[in-house]
Amino acid sequence: MSDAPHSVDPTQAPRRDDDRQPGFATRLHERIQRLDTRVCLGIDPRPAAHPWTDPAAHAHDPARVGRAVAAYAREVLAATHDLVACVKPQSAFFEALGIPGLIALAQVIADARSRDVPVILDAKRGDIGSTAEAYAAAYLADGVFAADALTVNPYLGLDTLEPFLTAAEAGGRGLFVLVKTSNPGSGDLQDVVTAAGGRLHEQLADALARRNADMARDAHGYGPLGAVVGATYPRELTAARERLPGSILLVPGYGAQGATARDVVGAFDARGLGAVVNASRSLFYPTRGDDVGAAARTATAAMRDDLNGALARREG
Amino acid sequence: MSDAPHSVDPTQAPRRDDDRQPGFATRLHERIQRLDTRVCLGIDPRPAAHPWTDPAAHAHDPARVGRAVAAYAREVLAATHDLVACVKPQSAFFEALGIPGLIALAQVIADARSRDVPVILDAKRGDIGSTAEAYAAAYLADGVFAADALTVNPYLGLDTLEPFLTAAEAGGRGLFVLVKTSNPGSGDLQDVVTAAGGRLHEQLADALARRNADMARDAHGYGPLGAVVGATYPRELTAARERLPGSILLVPGYGAQGATARDVVGAFDARGLGAVVNASRSLFYPTRGDDVGAAARTATAAMRDDLNGALARREG
Numbered sequence: 001m002s003d004a005p006h007s008v009d010p011t012q013a014p015r016r017d018d019d020r021q022p023g024f025a026t027r028l029h030e031r032i033q034r035l036d037t038r039v040c041l042g043i044d045p046r047p048a049a050h051p052w053t054d055p056a057a058h059a060h061d062p063a064r065v066g067r068a069v070a071a072y073a074r075e076v077l078a079a080t081h082d083l084v085a086c087v088k089p090q091s092a093f094f095e096a097l098g099i100p101g102l103i104a105l106a107q108v109i110a111d112a113r114s115r116d117v118p119v120i121l122d123a124k125r126g127d128i129g130s131t132a133e134a135y136a137a138a139y140l141a142d143g144v145f146a147a148d149a150l151t152v153n154p155y156l157g158l159d160t161l162e163p164f165l166t167a168a169e170a171g172g173r174g175l176f177v178l179v180k181t182s183n184p185g186s187g188d189l190q191d192v193v194t195a196a197g198g199r200l201h202e203q204l205a206d207a208l209a210r211r212n213a214d215m216a217r218d219a220h221g222y223g224p225l226g227a228v229v230g231a232t233y234p235r236e237l238t239a240a241r242e243r244l245p246g247s248i249l250l251v252p253g254y255g256a257q258g259a260t261a262r263d264v265v266g267a268f269d270a271r272g273l274g275a276v277v278n279a280s281r282s283l284f285y286p287t288r289g290d291d292v293g294a295a296a297r298t299a300t301a302a303m304r305d306d307l308n309g310a311l312a313r314r315e316g
Numbered sequence: 317m318s319d320a321p322h323s324v325d326p327t328q329a330p331r332r333d334d335d336r337q338p339g340f341a342t343r344l345h346e347r348i349q350r351l352d353t354r355v356c357l358g359i360d361p362r363p364a365a366h367p368w369t370d371p372a373a374h375a376h377d378p379a380r381v382g383r384a385v386a387a388y389a390r391e392v393l394a395a396t397h398d399l400v401a402c403v404k405p406q407s408a409f410f411e412a413l414g415i416p417g418l419i420a421l422a423q424v425i426a427d428a429r430s431r432d433v434p435v436i437l438d439a440k441r442g443d444i445g446s447t448a449e450a451y452a453a454a455y456l457a458d459g460v461f462a463a464d465a466l467t468v469n470p471y472l473g474l475d476t477l478e479p480f481l482t483a484a485e486a487g488g489r490g491l492f493v494l495v496k497t498s499n500p501g502s503g504d505l506q507d508v509v510t511a512a513g514g515r516l517h518e519q520l521a522d523a524l525a526r527r528n529a530d531m532a533r534d535a536h537g538y539g540p541l542g543a544v545v546g547a548t549y550p551r552e553l554t555a556a557r558e559r560l561p562g563s564i565l566l567v568p569g570y571g572a573q574g575a576t577a578r579d580v581v582g583a584f585d586a587r588g589l590g591a592v593v594n595a596s597r598s599l600f601y602p603t604r605g606d607d608v609g610a611a612a613r614t615a616t617a618a619m620r621d622d623l624n625g626a627l628a629r630r631e632g
Contacts, residue, residue: 185475
């Protein structure tokens with residue numbers, strides 16, 4: 001695998017959307033049905049895990065690391081794009097690589113979009129007022145980091161989601177609000193039992209469902225306001241499906257974090273829609289050898305089939 | 317004001333810290349006492365607000381916008397650095413400007429650090445496991461975005477703070493956890509009354525205080541784990557001072573958001589330590605004219621004196 005130069009200069013080529021593009025839910029569901037896949041390919045670049053010939057040569061050359069990350073991601077995407085419903089670059093890993101890392105992020109987003117693969121940027125942003133507007137402008141408008149959907153953190157309050165929702169509605173994009181995350185300590189705040197009865201993340205889910213009900217729906221009843229619910233909490237996942245009938249669920253935790261296909265079937269509606277399941281390490285770093293593309297394709301197809309098989313058994 | 321080229325190439329010059337540097341609380345308090353200022357200068361670049369000769373000339377030239385932002389911030393910093401305890405760049409506004417905006421962020425951080433002004437990067441990051449480690453590596457280690465302290469969002473759970481605390485302790489950096497934010501809707505989650513009694517943000521503050529108690533303290537009893545509490549909620553601010561005796565409070569909301577010096581005195585301990593008060597728009601965009609430096613200096617000195625006056629009256 002070579003460190004190919006960027007074929008697009010992401011500092012100079014802002015993308016203009018067609019304002020009439022269908023909404024995020026419509027586009028995602030069309031892909032899920034046409035390709036029969038519910039896999040979200042997590043792109044979490046960890047240069048130390050790259051099967052490079054000579055990692056030491058890259059250690060003090062941030063620009064070369066950034067180019068290698070973009071080239072590696074392009075190779076995985078080229079081998080798997082028809083097997084995935086969407087991709088989810090994790091912004092943190094790009095930010096950790098400095099300016100070249102962020103150029104690589106812009107490149108990865110451009111590569112995915114050039115293949116019409118929806119991009120969920122996992123950046124977990126959240127802030128107030130005009131600062132939230134700036135984040136929405138960065139990630140849900142037409143700049144080099146513009147994605148099809150963005151993950152956001154609700155702790156600052158529901159008013160802080162509005163600038164993101166405005167941008168999502170205007171541009172046919174989606175939002176995934178953190179509801180119940182997949183980590184062991186997610187209960188510290190999310191599971192706090194409230195005086196009103198129920199847990200904080202349930203109260204949040206109900207508020208999100210009410211807000212989503214005000215927004216445009218796709219043919220299957222889904223709006224732009226989705227939710228993140230971890231596969232490592234299967235009961236909460238099934239309950240979230242019911243509490244958030246019009247929200248697509250982004251489900252992390254499959255694979256490396258220990259959840260199985262059986263754990264995630266509750267995220268899907270009766271038609272097998274309404275959710276995507278993310279895996280990062282197992283798909284993006286499937287081998288230490290040179291045959292990255294072939295290994296990624298094999299791993300992604302296996303995950304697709306694993307999910308579809310579990311759904312078929314549920315229906316059977 | 318000219319669009320000066322970057323004097324430091326932030327893609328090429330990672331900063332190496334002296335591991336023996338004093339902790340963040342020590343460095344911040346030394347400055348507060350030596351310069352007698354509790355002002356945190358918020359750096360929220362909004363290119364549309366810049367007193368440029370010809371904004372239209374910049375509109376389609378992202379690189380020029382980025383350079384202008386860095387040059388503008390440098391001018392404000394040059395005029396105010398001896399009047400401020402610290403600066404707080406708001407990452408969202410830089411991210412919204414794409415790659416050139418992030419180069420400007422690296423430049424602003426480098427400029428502030430070259431003047432020994434502590435930098436609190438307001439990025440409100442938060443994620444799980446190795447992703448939180450990547451954020452900590454990006455913002456609390458030695459890359460181009462490395463700051464003296466970082467704001468973080470606790471919704472994902474206390475375990476997700478640990479990678480940031482590890483980095484903070486290793487490098488003498490600080491952390492500001494969102495506890496009670498300044499926006500109107502901050503109560504949606506933060507003020508939820510729990511079955512245990514009390515409100516969510518109070519329960520969080522107690523947990524943070526326990527965690528902070530395990531960490532190294534400065535001469536005045538403050539550790540690396542600080543908290544964000546909005547000036548727009550003065551009662552909560554005074555209560556937070558008591559609940560978080562070893563935490564420096566970062567207090568937004570003064571000025572443009574409506575809070576006064578009297579609203580924020582409760583954030584400080586009896587020695588006038590333990591907090592910094594942020595203002596962004598009123599200090600960073602004090603004029604539409606060309607005399608940005610002079611106007612910023614006047615506005616910053618006035619805010620410093622306003623805060624010190626209110627503290628003196630409290631003590632009197």
